[in-house]
Amino acid sequence: MKKIAAVALLALGAALVGCSKNETAQPAAAPAPAAAAKIVVGLDDNFPPMGFRDEKNELVGFDIDMAKEAAKRLGLEVEFKPIDWSAKEAELSGKRVDVLWNGLTITEERKQNILFTAPYMENHQIIVVAAGSTIKGKADLAGKVVGAQEGSSAVDAVKKDDAVFKSFKEFKTFGDNVTALMDLSTGRLEAVVVDEVVGRYYVAKKPQDYAVLQDHFGTEDYGVGLRKDDTELHAKIDKALADMKADGSAAKIAEQWFGKNIIK
DSSP, X not given: OHHHHHHHHHHHHHHXXXXXXXXXXXXXXXXXXXXXXXXXXXXXXXXXTTXXXXXXXXXXXXXXXXXXXXXXXXXXXXXXXXXXXXXXXXXXXXXXXXXXXXXXXXXXXXXXXXXXXXXXXXXXXXXXXXXXXXXXXXXXXXXXEEEEXXXXXXXXXXXXSHHHHHHOSEEEEESSHHHHHHHHXXXXXXXXXEEHHHHHHHHHHOTTTEEEEEEEEEEEEEXXXXXXXXXXXXXXXXXXXXXXXXXXXXXXXXXXXXXSOOBO
């Protein structure tokens, strides 16, 4: 029996050697990468009514609700991450956030580094002054101290109007719009250039303190910003937004925050 077993083992070994010579072993296929189960949304958490903290310190706002609805349709969990808005492109490219969704203006300059969805809202850069101010238009800003949020499209819009910009006595930038408007109310600024959705939100809360001029620094579109190579997620969010517009969900969210449908 031992001889028979030994012969059998030798035969099996020879067969295995023969197979190894005639067949090249194929490497195991790498497992497909798991689909992302969560998206991290970068935002300025002091940008009402788009995204801000309520009295319970919870993040709320129009863009918060829009992102939640889109994520639900995509079967994704969504995490909101407050960031330094002036460093938003670095946060995105560094993969610390997956999307920028917080009243982000689509500009040709930003398109060089950011992949934008189709626009979902139209906005203006309005001029807010103190109630009773003698400033009635852009021409009256000559010799005045004007403020805006650092890193915001308001800064770009003001500088684009070169003649008016150069007429300012001083142009100050702030970490957020709330601080800029506080400086306006205390007289340290004479005008603030701000996104219309934000400016009108604050003016409506304190109409006795602020006024909005008819003049503005241009019209712009808001979009969701992604990394240039994140085309798959971009296509999904674009479709979710289009579906939300088509079935009225986006309009309903807008009406809750603005009292009317401002979806583009």
